[in-house]
Amino acid sequence: MSAEPTGKPKLNVILLAPRGFCAGVVRAIDAVEEALRIYGAPVYVRHEIVHNKYVVETLKAKGAVFVEELDEIPDTGQPVIFSAHGVPKSIPREAERRAIFAIDATCPLVTKVHREAEIHHKRGRLVLLVGHAGHPEVVGTIGQLPAGSIILVQTVADIETLEVADPGNLAYVTQTTLSIDDTRSMVEALTRRFPQIVGPHKQDICYATTNRQDAVKQVAPTVDALLVVGSSNSSNSQRLKEVAERSGCRLARLVLRAEDVEWDLFSNISTLAITAGASAPEVLVEEIMDAFAERFDLHVEEVSTANEGVFFPLPRELRREIA
Structure with missing residues (x-):
């Protein structure tokens, strides 16, 4: 691999788009932040609001308290937010029984x-x-x-x-x-x-999952390595890594932060694609890009395979307060 006078090897980086936050994730995170602004800390959140450790830790620092079950929450007038993943019907019923002020941030x-x-x-x-x-x-x-x-x-x-x-x-x-x-x-x-089985009127796979997987499929066979930025417990991020491998990428890894990159594996590559799961913030992509820039002379281009203009309004409980 040729090197610049700086001594750094050259690396072509393809940033895939769309990547990162989807409309449902933006709505869920905004719901927590708006609740904190309106009601003050603590705001309780049942389960991780989205599956991303960085996002969860950032919201904790602002006053969000994450719990797995409602019985961990003291009797309080403070709001409890249900995560973007949705909850069984028994959860809102229990919240109503305890007169808990619940805000449902389930993705539409x-x-x-x-x-x-x-x-x-x-x-x-x-x-x-x-x-x-x-x-x-x-x-x-x-x-x-x-x-x-x-x-x-x-x-x-x-x-x-x-x-x-x-x-x-x-x-x-x-x-x-x-x-x-x-x-x-x-x-x-x-x-x-079961030939008579009835399916959805429209497929259930979310638009963001489809778009991110399509971008990976297009680019994965053409690069030496592909990084998916996201948490290991994020289903859509895990699927992006699997799609990259199936599409012919020899080296595909899922990482949350720059410190998670196995640098020895990337020492002899000349082309790298980077995407991010639907619950991964762009700041983590930038952090990883900066870490590669310390080690390589980067040439960066963005490849976009779809335009996303989807927007979901905040949960109605918060819209009423803001109005």
Whole structure:
């Protein structure tokens, strides 16, 4: 690899766009910050507002208190915010029972999946949910319906072995942050096994997940390495790394901060692509870019594969206060 007079090797960096925050994440973070501004600290948040450690720590420093369950919150007039991933119906009911002032920051695209599941249930269909067990979004979606009304399927093998009482009366919904390709194979398996199954009017995979994966697919085969900026517990960030690997990138890594970069792996590359999961702030991309600039002579270009103009208004509880 040729070097400049500075002694630094050259590195071509492709910044993928769209990257980073989606409209649902912006709305959720803004909800916490507006609540802190209006009501003062502490503002309680059930579960991480979004899956990004940097974002969570930043909000903690401003006065947000993160809990996993409502019973960790003292009886107080301070607001409690539900995370962007959505919650089971039992959570708002418990908040109402305790007279907790709750603000629901569930992403509207997740709420769309909840409403679809409810409609299918009202029409007498058993609902199959394509998703990952234990993910808060999946827990929240399952919790929209009575026990036994929704079944989680995680793999094609799950579908092939699934036995249902009425195969002609099924519907499916999906977690919003999955890999498009994985979901396609799951839907194909569902429709093959259960030809009469009813799907969503519009796919459940969120626009931001789709756009970020499409950008990775386009660029991953052409670069020596690809970095996804995001947290390890972020589903959409994990899927970006997997998509890069499947698309032919030999070196794909998921990192939160510059300190997480395994520098020895990147010592002999000449082209690097960088993207960020939908819950990763741009400041972390800039931090990692600065760290590469200390070690390489960078030539940076941005490749954009879609324009995003999506905006979601704040939760209505906050809109009323601001009005």
